[in-house]
Amino acid sequence: MSAYVIVEAAVRDEEALRRYGSQVGPVIAEFGGEIIAFGPWQMLFGEPAFINGMIIRFASEETAKAWYESPAYQSLLDIRDIALDCRIRLVGQKPSPVGGTAADTHKSGG
DSSP states (O other): OOEEEEEEEEESOHHHHHHHHHHHHHHHHHTTOEEEEEEEOOOSSSOOSOSEEEEEEESOHHHHHHHHHSHHHHTTHHHHHHHEEEEEEEEEOOBOTTSSBHHHHHHTTO
């Protein structure tokens, strides 16, 4: 089941962002990841914390975690932190043990 890495970011340093961007794409691709959306957020509700966002699709949560924890990606953290103030989250929906969805389980308080 697909998993999605959600990145919320504000740019700190344009030059560092160019360097980071040129290096992170190939690492994402190495793990079969696909950037499916990128750019400024359009707020529908709530207060914006960050201006820009990106959504990356991976084949599974395990693959997404393997990408994030890989030596190739970890070697980019220093430049990422210079380039961006960001949050990175992982979301994937798993079926619940009773046949519903994770969202159904959340609604029922479980």
